[in-house]
Amino acid sequence: MSMFCYQCQEAAKGTGCTVRGVCGKTNDVANLQDLLIYTLKGISIYNVEAKKLGVNNEEVDKFIMEGLFATITNANFDQKVFIDKIRKALVLREEVKNELLKAGGKLEDNLHDAATWTAETVEAFTTKAATVGVLSTENEDVRSLRELIVYGLKGMAAYAKHAYVLNYKDESIFEFIQKALVATLNETLNADDLVALTMETGKYGVDVMALLDKANTTTYGNPEISKVNIGVRNNPAILISGHDLKDMEALLQQTQGTGVDVYTHSEMLPANYYPAFKKYDHFVGNYGNAWWKQDKEFESFNGPILMTTNCLVPPKASYKERVYTTSVVGFEGLKHIDEVNGKKDFSQIIEHAKQCQSPVEIERGEIVGGFAHSTVLSLADKVVEAVKTGAIKRFFVMAGCDGRMKSRDYYTEFAEKLPKDTVILTAGCAKYRYNKLELGDIGGIPRVLDAGQCNDSYSLAVIALKLKEVFELEDINELPISYNIAWYEQKAVIVLLALLHLGVKNIHLGPTLPAFLSPNVAKVLVDNFGIGGVTDVESDIKMFMGEALA
Secondary structure, eight states, X not given: OOOOBOOSTTOGGGTOBSSSOTTXXXXXXXXXXXXXXXXXXHHXXXXXXXXXXXXXXXXXXXXXXXXXXXXXXXXXXXXXXXXXXXXXXXXXXXXXXXXXXXXXXXXXXXXXXXXXXOOOXXXXXXXXXXXSSGGGSOSHHHHXXXXXXXXXXXXXXXXXXXXXXXXXXXXXXXXXXXXXXXXXTOTTOOHHHHHHHHHHHXXXXXXXXXXXXXXXXXXXXXXXXXXXXXXXXXXXXXXXXSSOHHHHHHHHHHHTTTTOEEEEOGGGGGGGGOXXXXXXXXXXEEXXXXXXXXXXXXXXXXXXXXXXXXXXXXXXXTTGGGEEEETTOBOTTSEEEOEETTEEOOHHHHHHHHTSOOOOOOOOSEEEEOOOHHHHHHTHXXXXXXXXXXXXXXXXXXXXXXXXXXXGHHHHHHHHHSOTTEEEEEOSGGGGGTTTSOOOEETTEESEEEOOSGGGHHHHHHHHHHHHHHTTOSOGGXXXXXXXXXXXXXHHHHHHHHHHHTTOOOEXXXXXXXXXXXXXXXXXXXXXXXXXXXXXXXXXXXXXXXXXXX
């Protein structure tokens, strides 16, 4: 096989992509991503020891964080980017080694190859990459656990990056990421050791989501209940997608007074809920749906599109020249906006927008969101009363990711067929399967409460913990809450691990279970945490509501 990747839900045949990624990633890019991860592990070998001696190189922490983020599904498809990153990684690795030695550190006699290999040419990189991929770990269960940890770290790195750009960071998160990377090279760790490390990954998943929540809400205010316009105006416009709120802020500031409107797409929808962004009268609302529909929606939008994070689909030739990338996002041939002295200049995109037609209207109306933990907790008395009186029988956490598979229609049907006395708690782009349905409300409480982006799944955990406290329960699993989560990529993995750390059990994942879970690892998750898949809507609703009646 020319590559092997099974980190996302769309892994070919449910086992892994071996020729080209279903996401569009080529085999050479997939292999270079493997080599970058391997080299980040090598840097971490030195940096973990250097930190113990008080050496703290922030450039290294940032590089490892961004390197992990760049390998998330649908983030970066550009071979040159990964070649450059590997070259820089080798340089940084030597710098850290020298800093360690200068601080009085000692090198082990038998350092792992990840800390010592070197090469200069692309051909040599390609040769090396073929030896260090996922399948280089022969034991299936060890491989499964190592990859589960690495994918969790990728999600963690993404959330840490979003907080970092807002000047919020936690050294313990950097330290854990690097410690865990090194641990995945340790041949003395058995499956039990790796299971323990997986649970620890979940603990730091909670920490990083709490950090990002603090960064976002301190900087932009607590999300408010908001009606978001999904129609269009007759002005040239820019569409912004991804997750980065700092990029959102900069774009709104720079487009103010230019005659260019701004619309959000996919995971940027929750920007409409933040008070700081509501003051911009050229911020129109949301255009379109989840990431995978961008091949049609970017076409009809007419104006330029700014991709701030992952969720890029390889662009069609018909609109490729209108797509701009920034941060860790990349694709060969797309214009990239770099940060210079802490700022990004979006003037090129703005001028481009002025030359374009206004967006084609694809729908009209409004959708309601902004139900992050601060909002829901302000309604706590109303929610608790509804539960006590039986008006609300059960909450369903339907957070996570959307995707292309026809099987994901399950989530639309599930939302439609849920009993009318149930409420959906959601975050992430999975909500596009049902957030435009007329599902009504219960005593003024909407039946779909959207907390925001995938990283805002933290809000759902905070809500659950608060309800546990209010109802004076010993166990979070005694709450009338069921978890039916759609997953796609590695940020969903860290959310899952965070929920497991918080003690949540009986989480159901769909539309398929991860290909990277070996049968034995899957059994551990089933036996210890009640992890399950999905079947058909009627059977699953009966099963979940049966839990409610137990």
